[in-house]
Amino acid sequence: MTLDKLIKEFKKHFPSDENGAQVIARAFAFAKNAHKNQKRASGENYFSHIFETAYKLAMWRLDYQSIAAGLLHDTIEDCKISAESLKKEFGEEITFLVEGVTKLGALKYHEDDQGLESLRKMILAISKDLRVVFIKLADRLHNMKTLRYVPQQKQKRIAVETAEIYAPLAYRLGMQNVAGELEDLAFPYIYPDKHKWVTENVKETFEERMRYLKNVEPVVKNQLEKSGIKPLSLDYRAKRFYSLYKKLLRYDMNLENIYDLVALRLIVNTVEECYLTLGVIHQLWPPLPGRIKDYIALPKPNGYQSLHTTVFCVDDRPTEFQIRTVDMHEQAEHGAAAHWFYESKKGTSEYNEGKIAALDSKESIWIRQLKNWQSQFPGSKEFIEALKVDFFSDRIFVLTPKGRVIDMPVGATPIDFAYHIHSSVGDSCVGAKVNNKIVSLDAPLQSGDIVEVLTQKNKKPSEGWLALVKTHYAKKKIKASLKKASPIPKKTEYKITCEARIGLIKDLSAIISRNHIPVIKLETFLNEKYPFIKIVIDTENKEKAEMLMLKMKKINGVKEIGYKIVE
Numbered sequence: 001m002t003l004d005k006l007i008k009e010f011k012k013h014f015p016s017d018e019n020g021a022q023v024i025a026r027a028f029a030f031a032k033n034a035h036k037n038q039k040r041a042s043g044e045n046y047f048s049h050i051f052e053t054a055y056k057l058a059m060w061r062l063d064y065q066s067i068a069a070g071l072l073h074d075t076i077e078d079c080k081i082s083a084e085s086l087k088k089e090f091g092e093e094i095t096f097l098v099e100g101v102t103k104l105g106a107l108k109y110h111e112d113d114q115g116l117e118s119l120r121k122m123i124l125a126i127s128k129d130l131r132v133v134f135i136k137l138a139d140r141l142h143n144m145k146t147l148r149y150v151p152q153q154k155q156k157r158i159a160v161e162t163a164e165i166y167a168p169l170a171y172r173l174g175m176q177n178v179a180g181e182l183e184d185l186a187f188p189y190i191y192p193d194k195h196k197w198v199t200e201n202v203k204e205t206f207e208e209r210m211r212y213l214k215n216v217e218p219v220v221k222n223q224l225e226k227s228g229i230k231p232l233s234l235d236y237r238a239k240r241f242y243s244l245y246k247k248l249l250r251y252d253m254n255l256e257n258i259y260d261l262v263a264l265r266l267i268v269n270t271v272e273e274c275y276l277t278l279g280v281i282h283q284l285w286p287p288l289p290g291r292i293k294d295y296i297a298l299p300k301p302n303g304y305q306s307l308h309t310t311v312f313c314v315d316d317r318p319t320e321f322q323i324r325t326v327d328m329h330e331q332a333e334h335g336a337a338a339h340w341f342y343e344s345k346k347g348t349s350e351y352n353e354g355k356i357a358a359l360d361s362k363e364s365i366w367i368r369q370l371k372n373w374q375s376q377f378p379g380s381k382e383f384i385e386a387l388k389v390d391f392f393s394d395r396i397f398v399l400t401p402k403g404r405v406i407d408m409p410v411g412a413t414p415i416d417f418a419y420h421i422h423s424s425v426g427d428s429c430v431g432a433k434v435n436n437k438i439v440s441l442d443a444p445l446q447s448g449d450i451v452e453v454l455t456q457k458n459k460k461p462s463e464g465w466l467a468l469v470k471t472h473y474a475k476k477k478i479k480a481s482l483k484k485a486s487p488i489p490k491k492t493e494y495k496i497t498c499e500a501r502i503g504l505i506k507d508l509s510a511i512i513s514r515n516h517i518p519v520i521k522l523e524t525f526l527n528e529k530y531p532f533i534k535i536v537i538d539t540e541n542k543e544k545a546e547m548l549m550l551k552m553k554k555i556n557g558v559k560e561i562g563y564k565i566v567e
Contacts, residue, residue, distance in 0.1 A: 003028045006051070009058040010067060020064030027068035027090065028054075034079040041149040049142055050074065056138040060337045066131045069097035073135055076102045100132030101139065133169065134337050137178055140166050144185035159189035163242075174303040174335025183242035191245070198245050201255065209262040210236060216264065216314055220281070220321075224266075227280050232326060233267040250435070250446050257435075263308075263320035267329050271296060274323045278307050281321055285311035288318055290450040292403040296328070300397065303331055396447040408445065411470045415441050415461075418453045419474040426474065427481045428455040442468040490540035491520060493566045494549065496533045499557040505533065507555050512537060515548060540565050 006028065007021050014020055031050050038046035054070035068090060075081045076098060087095040144162055147155055163186040170179035188195040213236055224231060239247075239261050251257040268277055274296060291310035299305045306324040313319035324332065398406050398417060406420055414434070419426030431454040432439055445451065461478045469475055498504060505524065512519055512535070521536040539545065545563050553561050 006055055006058060006067070009055060010064065013058075013061040014064070017064060023064050023068050023090070023094075024054075024071070027071040027094075030089065031071040031075060034075050034081060038078065040146065041151075042146050043149075046074075046078075049139075049146075052142040053135070053138045056141060057134065060134065060138070060334050062131065062134060062337060065094050065097065066134060069094050069101065069131070070135050070138060072098050073101045073139060097129065097131055097135060100129060101135050104132065104136045130173070133173065137166060137170055137175070137182075141178065141182065141185075144182060147185070147189065155189045159186040162186040163190060170335070173337070174331055175333075175337060176304060176335065177333045178335075180240040180243060184240050187242040187245070194245055195241065198241050198248070202241070202244065202261070212314070212317065213262055213264055213319070216319065219284070219314065220264065220266075223280055223284055224277060227276065229268065229273055229277055229280065231266045231268050231277070233265075235265055237263045237265045237322065239263075246446075247448070250449070263322050265322045265324075267324060267326060269325065271325060274307050274325060277323050278309060278321075281309060281311060281323075285313050285319075287311050290399045290401050290403045291318075291320075293397070293399070296324075303335065305331065396445060396449075398445050398447065398449045398451050401450060401452050406451075409470055410444075412445050413442050413468055413470065414439065414445065414451060414453065415465055415478075416469050416471045416474045417445060417451050419469075419471070419477050421453065423477045423481075425453055425455060426477055427461055428457065428459045429461075430454050430456040430459055441465070489538075490565050490567055492537050492539050492541075492545040492563055494533075494535045494537070494552070494561060494563045496535065496552065496558055497530055497560040498533060499559070500531050501557045504555070504557045508533065508535065508552055508558075511551050511555070512548060515544070517544070517548070536566070 003025060007024060010017075010021060010024060032047050035046040035050060040046055040049060050071055050073070053073065054067050057067045057070045072086065072090070072094065075086065076083060083095055083099055086098060140162060143158070147158060150158065162182050167179045167182040167186070170176075170182060217234060221231070221234065239258070244258065244261065247258060248255070255261065266277055268274055278292075288310045291308075293308040296305045296307055305328040306322050308320060308322050310318050310320045396408055396410055396412065398408060398412075400406065400421070406417060408416060408420065414432030415426065415429060418429040418432070429441070432441060432443075433452040433454065434443065434445065434449050436450070436452075461481050463482060465478050466475055469478065496508070505522070509519065509522070518538040519535060520538050521534070523534045525532050525534070537548075542565070545565070549561055549563055552558060
């Protein structure tokens with residue numbers, strides 16, 4: 001918990017930024033003095049939390065302004081230091097970040113709060129600078145690590161707030177590692193019994209699979225070297241407990257069905273090597289159908305890129321491999337935070353010499369999203385609503401049996417999936433298999449599900465499907481199919497030019513009635529220069545229509561008569 005340690009971590013990424021190091025040193029001293037008489041619930045000095053928050057930001061390679069704001073983030077709220085004082089000492093930018101974190105800290109989540117989505121929108125509205133969110137996430141991460149010291153009645157509320165708000169926020173920012181860690185830290189407080197079951201049942205399986213993967217590793221390395229590929233690293237990625245629990249719910253809590261409990265992760269130099277490595281692995285061992293996920297060609301909405309494949313590995317055991325470049329790994333670990341580092345390095349000798357790979361600018365992810373939203377919602381009001389909701393709208397990734405990845409909204413059902421494949425597949429859908437098990441057509445799909453649509457020739461959708469689907473596209477196609485399947489019945493319309501005589505309408509009606517055909521409409525236009533009667537009857541049979549026309553033509557007073565089939 002020393003200044004030297006913090007500066008060393010900062011200098012690791014910004015070796016020539018002496019001014020930044022000086023600002024961090026001043027903020028360190030200022031915060032330490034401001035919190036000198038304060039203690040944490042654990043009994044530790046309060047400054048320990050301040051330091052850990054700032055150190056995490058330095059590890060994420062954020063700029064000195066973010067680290068300084070991390071050191072100062074509780075001074076306004078807990079030390080009664082005014083924003084004006086901070087501005088005078090550290091300038092407007094750092095003060096703006098501190099004030100933003102203070103406002104975020106004022107938001108509290110309650111289990112009976114029906115406005116969770118509004119709370120999420122408020123976070124977005126307040127966080128005009130993404131660095132505010134990074135600081136808050138670093139702050140929350142350390143607070144969760146010491147949650148056991150908080151009064152028990154507060155623990156669950158804070159844990160739920162973390163799992164429902166801050167973990168999804170981190171995930172949306174592409175900070176997968178942070179999101180997973182926050183969920184794992186919240187898990188034992190939200191579902192203590194389920195957490196205990198998972199940890200007790202996974203331990204033995206996990207250790208056994210680690211031993212297995214250590215035997216697989218030299219086989220992979222040897223084959224890659226023969227193909228001229230030298231991975232920068234090859235390590236093991238263990239599935240997080242909370243993520244594992246959510247997946248187990250879909251597999252009847254059977255660990256044998258979880259192939260990515262531990263996965264081998266290969267980091268290579270280029271995108272080309274990613275695909276070459278995938279080919280080498282598939283030459284060694286056959287892949288499981290539908291378990292190849294290409295997030296390089298089709299990145300997740302939060303920017304995540306990687307190749308995933310599950311193969312029948314040594315001893316025919318299903319084993320997952322993840323393959324990515326250094327940049328992709330950086331994005332997966334730090335998400336949007338990584339963009340600040342790469343952007344800050346532009347123009348430096350390291351960047352110009354190619355030692356630091358160029359990622360998109362830190363704004364580009366959001367610009368792409370904004371352009372997409374604008375094209376979908378041209379009206380300003382609709383655009384604002386889409387912006388507020390879609391930033392947090394979760395997406396799932398489901399697979400066809402052939403391994404094609406389909407991106408859908410959370411809550412999507414097999415019917416949504418069927419129409420996404422093709423409207424004819426949707427129309428003829430009679431059932432679905434998810435992960436090789438028959439499910440109901442209203443079953444919500446989950447990321448990673450392998451979905452097979454069962455169809456039947458000449459099957460048509462039912463009106464009840466409209467209540468089961470999530471996507472507007474599926475609803476549109478169902479309505480179109482229903483309209484086509486139930487066309488508006490056709491009728492026969494007669495126009496009879498006639499004399500205005502008493503009893504004419506009665507005679508015409510009697511002929512129609514004797515042929516057992518209902519009259520839908522009868523109108524008279526006897527005040528016209530050429531009086532006529534219009535009769536619409538409930539038949540589209542041409543032979544019947546002509547037969548009736550000949551009979552009515554013989555009635556006294558009928559001058560001319562014609563007919564047409566109408567809807």
